[in-house]
Amino acid sequence: MHSILLLSALALAQTPTDNTPVQPRNPDEILAAQHAAYDAIANVPRETPTTRVARAVQPSVVFIETEGSRMVRRGPFGSTTIPVQGAGTGVVVHEDGYVITNYHVVRGARRIQVSFAGEPVRHLAELLSYREAEDLALLRITNKGSLDPAHSANTSEEQPLGLTSAGIVRRAPKVIDIPPRPYPAVRMGTSSDLMVGEVVVAVGNPHGQQHTVSNGIVSGLHRDIQAQNLLFRDLIQTDASINLGNSGGPLLNIRGELIGINTVMNVSAENIGFAIPVDRVRDVLEDELFPSAHRAWIGIDLGEGQTVTSVVAGSPAAQAGLCAGDRILSIADRPAASPVDWTHASLQLTPGAPSILMVQRGPQEVRMTLIPWSKSSGILWKxxxxxxxxxxxxxxxxxxxxxxxxxxxxxxxxxxxxxLIPAVRPMEAGSRPASLVRNRRDLAAIVESMTTGTMLEIDIYRDDDRNQEYGYEELYKGALLKH
Incomplete structure (x- = not known):
């Protein structure tokens, strides 16, 4: 206690009592020190791995805008339809303009537009296929679009769409033709070797703020999340900012390679977002989205080396003269000698439009003209x-x-x-009752959903008396076996 009191007394004794102001540092010294500090960092590179990734991937990222409608109740006596708009992000995965995004971004949209950073054009896009359980969708950029209103000098050419629910006239930009061009595609990586703590970059359009870049790390792997009435399994967790509008955008490693598609965020916590691993995205693309996107059917099966293993009798391929054993070289003037090339080349086929097919038959190259059918016609024929x-x-x-x-x-x-076929009914366990058939797409959808080897009960009207009228006595029933 004595030593503590002694120290306190000494401290009081050293306290100035004349209120002498403390002398500041020499201002010239302060300025000189600041200049020296700035000079020391003047040549530090501003470019970082994140800026390099952002610059590399920016041409492949699209801002997605959607228009749709939904029913709302108007009091106790009815409902009305109101327009709704949405936004999200996508990334180009092939130079032909194929874009991958989340299905929930484009679900129910009657109009889809995509735009690239720094470009004045909004491209119309079409939904080709989707896998709702994986929340993935495949879009294709078309050769139609419009000028962004912010870049359009002549807004008088806008076309009226009608009245909104608020009574205000809505206008849509004039649709223009856009010259076809190759679109820069993102470089695909792998999610099989990701490391917790690895630096990642997310690109998107959060809250409509277009082409926003954020970085972070892989916070966790193999996460299972329940969201949007779906159970997402084996997701990548990241602390890179993923907000509303980032959905469908790319998650990239520090080499600019796609490692995931941003899909959900934890709204009750900060800096917790999730992405679908790119390896699963690739599998869904190759096994489901690209095959489902085909509009045309030619009637062949391919094996190793793009060799034709079978040709459906009477199909477009058979009519063109294609035979088992032929090796596909090109179609529609595009190389098709690999599975990937064939997938993308055959996606360009249009039902009813002739295309040139080149095949290797023994030592010779054979040229033939192929006229594809629609996909629904092919399903029914096959x-x-x-x-x-x-x-x-x-x-x-x-x-x-x-x-x-x-x-x-x-x-x-x-x-x-x-x-005439008015109705059909799949004859398998748990199948629905008979369905009225109004067009070939309806019938094709039913057939496609059936398991091979099951029966399809079919009603047929046959004009036996040739009076162009159909009575109950002219109704036949049968059962087809799906091959």
Whole structure:
């Protein structure tokens, strides 16, 4: 206690009592020190790995805007439709303009537009295919679009769309033709070797702030998350900022390679976001989204080395002269000698439009002209052995058989050209009741959903008395086996 009191007394004794002001540092010294500090960092590179990634990937990232509608109640007596808008992000995965994004970004949209950073054009895009359980969708950029209003000098050419629910006239920019061009695609990486703590970069359009870049780290791996009525498994967790509008955008490693698609965030916490691993994205693209996106059907199966293993009898390929053993070289003037090249080249085929097919047959290259069918026509021909077209009997639409493949399921039950098909019913466990069939797409969708080897009960009207009228006595029933 004595020593403590002594120290306190000494401290009091040393305290100035004359209020002498403390002398500041020499201002010249302060300025000189500051200048020296700035000189020392003047040549420090401002470019960082994040800036390099942002510059590399920016041409591949698109801002997605959607327009749709939804029903809302207007008091106790009814409801009305109101317009809704949405936004998100996507990334180009092939130079032909194929874009991957989250399905929830474009679900229910009647109009989809995409735009690139620094460009005055908004491209119209079409939804080609989706996998709702994985929350992934494949878009294609079209050759139609509009000028961004901020860049359009002549807004008088805008076209009225009508009145909104608030009574205000809405206008849409004039649609213009956009010259086709290759689109820069993101470089694909792998998610199989990700490390917790690894630096990552997220690019997106949070809250409409276009082409925003943020960085962070991989905070965790193999996360299972319940969101949007879906269970997401094996996600990447990151603390890079992922907000509303980032959905569908790329998560990249420090080499600028795609390692995930940003999909969900934890709204109750900060800096917790999740991305779908790129390896799963790649599998869904190759196994589901790209195959489902085909509009045309030619009727072949391919094996190793792009060798034709089978040709469906009577199909476009058979009509063109393609044979088992032929090796595909190109189609529609595009190389198709690898599975990836074939996938993207065949996506360009249009039903009914002739395309040149080049194949290797023994030592010779053979050129042939191929006229693809629609995908729905191909499904019916391959699995049921028939082709149909839409007709109307009175006010009721039906489909009528226009061709029957010899030896096919339809031929086996005696189906004939001219038969009308009003309804079908899959005969498998848990199947739904009979469905009315109004067009070939309806029938194709039912057939495609069935398991190979199951039966399809089918109703057929046949004009036996040739009076162009169909009575109950002219109704036949049969069952087709899906091949």
């Amino acid at each position: 699995h049921l052995g028939l082709r149909v077209r839409e007709v109307a009997s009175g006010r009721t639409p039906y489909i009528v058989v226009t061709a029957v493949r010899e030896g096919g399921p339809a031929a086996d039950i005696g189906a004939q050209i001219g038969d």
